[in-house]
Amino acid sequence: MPNYLIAPSILSANFAKLGEEIVDVINAGADIIHFDVMDNHYVPNLTIGPLVCEAIRPLTRAPIDVHLMVKPVDRIIPDFAKAGANIISFHPEASEHIDRTIGLIKDQGCKAGLVFNPATPLNYLDHVIEKLDLILIMSVNPGFGGQKFIPEALNKIRTVRRMIDEKGLNIMLEIDGGVKVDNIAEIARAGADTFVAGSAIYNTPDYKATIDQMRAALAKL
Numbered sequence: 001m002p003n004y005l006i007a008p009s010i011l012s013a014n015f016a017k018l019g020e021e022i023v024d025v026i027n028a029g030a031d032i033i034h035f036d037v038m039d040n041h042y043v044p045n046l047t048i049g050p051l052v053c054e055a056i057r058p059l060t061r062a063p064i065d066v067h068l069m070v071k072p073v074d075r076i077i078p079d080f081a082k083a084g085a086n087i088i089s090f091h092p093e094a095s096e097h098i099d100r101t102i103g104l105i106k107d108q109g110c111k112a113g114l115v116f117n118p119a120t121p122l123n124y125l126d127h128v129i130e131k132l133d134l135i136l137i138m139s140v141n142p143g144f145g146g147q148k149f150i151p152e153a154l155n156k157i158r159t160v161r162r163m164i165d166e167k168g169l170n171i172m173l174e175i176d177g178g179v180k181v182d183n184i185a186e187i188a189r190a191g192a193d194t195f196v197a198g199s200a201i202y203n204t205p206d207y208k209a210t211i212d213q214m215r216a217a218l219a220k221l
């Protein structure tokens with residue numbers, strides 16, 4: 001069985017007590033903190049930046065997985081690296097020079113990820129896949145939590161899983177959007193190993209019970 005990782009998205013946390021929400025989700029068994037950055041330009045919503053990343057950094061040793069939904073993207077990358085991000089992912093449409101942006105993330109000592117919207121073709125991987133640490137497949141259009149899972153994402157996951165395995169690469173394959181207890185197993189079967197879940201965890205009363213149910217669904221595979 002692959003090492004499945006659960007990555008709660010703090011987008012659905014209660015921001016009035018964000019620190020507590022992060023500690024709670026880690027104590028509930030989360031592996032990674034997924035940190036959604038939106039700029040009201042690349043996506044129609046506005047969230048949090050490097051100052052918030054820096055503020056939460058001391059609360060956990062878990063990796064902070066920064067999902068940049070901002071354009072342009074390069075200028076803000078060093079700020080997130082300094083703020084303690086471990087993984088920084090960006091959308092190819094938001095970068096003029098994808099290879100350069102990947103290099104910038106790695107030069108800052110972070111793992112680099114490339115993110116694919118539902119209608120973004122996978123051929124952006126053609127010349128850079130070997131440089132990536134993570135590939136993130138969006139199963140909703142980016143911008144908001146609580147949207148419905150787009151099933152076509154499963155085919156994309158299968159295709160990317162094949163590419164990673166055929167090349168023998170060590171790349172995390174992450175899914176983001178509409179992930180829930182009742183579809184996580186199907187997504188894992190398609191080949192994902194890292195699961196972002198915002199509303200499915202933070203909109204439930206007992207985070208541990210929800211994460212346990214997700215792990216139980218994965219353990220049955």
Ligand code: DX5
Pocket residue numbers: 009011012034036067140141142143144145146147176177178179196197198199200
């Ligand atoms: C959407 C964000 C997601 C979002 C997922 O643009 O990238 O990380 O928080 O939320 P859920 O899990 O509620 O679909």
Ligand code: ZN
Pocket residue numbers: 009034035036067176196
């Ligand atoms: Zn995200």
